Amino acid sequence: MRFLVLYMLVLLHSISLNAQENAGDLKYAKSLQVNTTYVFSRSPVGYGKVQEFKINKRRSPVIFKIERNTIWLKLGIPYDGILSFEIKPKQLSDDYDWMLYRYNQDLASAIARNNILPVRSNISRNDLQIKSRTGLAEGYINSYANAGPGKSFSKPLDVKAGDSLAIIIDNIYDGGAGFSFVSKLKPSYPLVARVTGKVFNSEKQDSLPAARIVCEDDLTGVALSETYANQNGEYSLAVPLGRAINVTAQHPGFIFKTEDISLSRNLDTLDFYLEPPADGKKLLLFNIHFSPDKDLIMMNATPDLVRLANFLKEHGGFDARIIGHTNNNPFAENSYLQQLSFKRALAIKKNLVNMGISEKRLSCIGVGGKNPIIVSKNPLENLKNLRVEVLLEGK
CATH class of the missing domain: 3.30.1330.60 (OmpA-like domain)
Incomplete structure (x- = not known):
């Protein structure tokens, strides 16, 4: 059976950080949360206190040739899902390469011994046509991209709750202008049930066509699916079974309303009565x-x-x-x-x-x-x- 999961990331706001020099070492990696945008006001400068990737002719082509201007990020995974992320340079001439590892206490020594590969990496040349962006993105099937011309993105990564990931980002050019980093963690559970109903104007008791209805996971706040009411105000929304969710109806000119539910059967009914603001x-x-x-x-x-x-x-x-x-x-x-x-x-x-x-x-x-x-x-x-x-x- 094919399950369609429609995912929409909603971000609270951007968090501004400085790419501090000591974060060039894994030991001092910056801890980030998923589903949040981080804005780094300047590019990393140098490789920290230890050059963890020196020139090594025997090294795999999916690993940095040499570490130049780097920052390490650590990403904790709060629930099972599919991870993607995007690195957006402030200036197109910057070329950000990156590698992603599953983090554990032995990672630093394994890197030093040159006996571990990243689970994803992309060291392809920056593509000015897509504003030099790179990362993990749906629609790509490559785990890696070697140096030189190639794909700017690699395929998303399946992750489990409790996983910890380490990402090293390297601007191969000096004097960079910074970048933003945004991760998206899409839950992996399927949407096999449906909520149907109608959206009304509570004052006039008439229907509200084109009202937007969104299903969000109660535990994480991640949006799972959305739909719009038809000309009669009726909607049908795909949702998961046996999981606490929030279903919200909203329409321009009205106060939005949210109901918390958990479906134990494949079909349920939920009507909304929206009030105009006063x-x-x-x-x-x-x-x-x-x-x-x-x-x-x-x-x-x-x-x-x-x-x-x-x-x-x-x-x-x-x-x-x-x-x-x-x-x-x-x-x-x-x-x-x-x-x-x-x-x-x-x-x-x-x-x-x-x-x-x-x-x-x-x-x-x-x-x-x-x-x-x-x-x-x-x-x-x-x-x-x-x-x-x-x-x-x-x-």
Whole structure:
């Protein structure tokens, strides 16, 4: 059976880094997260403290001839999937070669002994027609590309949760202008079930044609599939079985809405009733998650943050009051919960500002666990109280 997996990467924002000289050694590799864009403000300079790849005539042609201006990156894999990435130079004349290894504690010594091959590499000449980009990309079947003219990309890599990868990137020319690095990890589980339903205007009770419906993995925030409602507002969306997912419906001029579900059968029904924005309306965001007892936003919160930023850009006539909530933890003081919820609201505000929303439009409050929307003995149901609300305020 052939499974179609439609994948869309949603990024929170770019992270700017410096290609520090000591990262030219594997020992000092920079640790990165998948599904994030990293912008390096300048090209690597030199090869660090140790030239790990010196000239060696017996070396495989899929390995650097010599290490020049390098930086090592380390990439942890949070779930099973298919990895691709892209290196985008700031200036076309830069020629970034790279090699990818499966990381372990013996990697450095294996490289020094010249008895290990990368699992992927590409040292082909830069192609100005594609702006000197390189990396791993779907549609390619080569694991390697040797020096000289050739393919600029190699094929994606199957990875497992817990894997660790080491990537060395080398600009063969001095005086480079930096680059960006973006990785994409597509989950490997198939979409064998379907959710069908209809999208309505909650006020007029009529249908909303062309509404966009997206399925995202609840654990990672990765988008798995998407579709659009037909002229009658009806949709059919491919989803996985037995996995927690978020299904979101959105339409220009309306507040988006997300439902959290997990299908145990091949077909289920889910209707959406979207509200137009108005003064005093609230957006309830259950999928903006934080690390326990911290204000650190987790990776799976990215889609809702991006949607919220786009919504505020589309509706510039509204300011937004960000309201942080915790659950009513009987073992924590109310003052602590209030402070934690306020810090989390501030973290949301900071990310929205980074995504282009004017700080003047945003205010924050934290209410701790004072306003639960669910009172239950079931811990999973009480998780709904751990939420972010955004109150729209007309100007």
